[in-house]
Amino acid sequence: MTATERSIAAAEAHGAHNYHPLPVVVATAEGAWMTDVEGRRYLDMLAGYSALNFGHGNRRLLDAAKAQLERVTLTSRAFHHDRYGEFCTELAALCGKDMVLPMNTGAEAIETAVKTARKWGYRVKGVPDGHAKIIVAANNFHGRTTTIVSFSTDPEARADHGPYTPGFETVPYGDLAALEGAIDAHTVAVLLEPIQGEAGVLIPPSGYLAGVRRLTTERNVLFIADEIQSALGRTGRTFACDHEDVVPDMYVLGKALGGGVVPVSAVVASAEVLGVHRPGEHGSTFGGNPLACAVALEVIALLKTGEFQERATRLGEHLHHELNVLAGTGAIDAVRCRGLWAGIDIAPSRGTAREVSERLMERGVLVKDTHGATIRIAPPLVISKEDLDWGLEQLRAVLAG
The missing domain is CATH 3.90.1150.10 (Aspartate Aminotransferase, domain 1)
Known part of the structure; x- marks a missing residue:
């Protein structure tokens, strides 16, 4: 052989x-x-x-990783470490936001965004407990956890994983009228990929993302942009939302944020949104670890050059x-x-x-x-x-x- x-x-x-x-x-x-x-x-x-x-x-990314490997790779979030604050500051600035909640994988970051949106709905918007609804798009791909496949329309991803998590409504991708009709008093967020990657690089109609931003602002609903695949230079902009000059309430980032060296993901949002989390309510042993922060900081530096x-x-x-x-x-x-x-x-x-x-x-x-x-x-x-x-x-x- x-x-x-x-x-x-x-x-x-x-x-x-x-x-x-x-x-x-x-x-x-x-x-x-x-x-x-x-x-x-x-x-x-x-x-x-x-x-x-x-x-x-990539030599810059490998050098950043090697240098950090010689210092400290993991502390857990039980303690501070010297790369965490710098990472959160730089990534928040890149996104034009206030706060960063780091995780490891894209699916973890989507789960974090879902939990954040629901907490925001209950603690800020005033949605009755247990009634929060998140609107998603058909043909989406946001990951493979039980909750995420609960709102997938792909039979291969969804089949035989039930019972499924409730609280999601699916509308056609690119259809603003359908989205508007689905928003109600219990809607806390709209979760979309600016470009649907797994579905075949599906690009929405011109003006769609701007329309989503307008509707969510008018109805006091969070716009969550899953930019795990589409962000960090892939589409010719730092974020795919930039093509329509749209700034969502939450960016969900992953993949390229770790430079292909280590898994790094994050949710980035305003202090009002991410501020709903209190100590002990959400976390990750490896999320925001020193090695991940060191590599991601170098990724951000690469992106700053344009x-x-x-x-x-x-x-x-x-x-x-x-x-x-x-x-x-x-x-x-x-x-x-x-x-x-x-x-x-x-x-x-x-x-x-x-x-x-x-x-x-x-x-x-x-x-x-x-x-x-x-x-x-x-x-x-x-x-x-x-x-x-x-x-x-x-x-x-x-x-x-």
């Missing part, structure tokens, strides 16, 4: 089958490239679902143009792109998205399929134009007919 076959066989025998990965076994990575155990290189066009916005092995936002805008325009040209050949049924983030619907005549992903892997390009016909493209923001063009050349070859 080859090293690849041995590794996959061990994973299949002893790892739970909750993923169906492509048959590649990565051993090392740098920048936008990964190398497998056989020494073959692959262009990473997924970037860990945007967790690797700044590339594999370099990565500019790269995502410039290369994203090129990516969008090239994908539209390819769509003109009939190989792609639809293209959705914002910054260096694209969803393409493969024409049925060219195979399923999984089949196309496998053929791309054979040519040295790694992407991810979703929902049968869609491929997501999200390379690290450090990718060169030459490498991006090479990846697109492989896609053209695979879809040639």
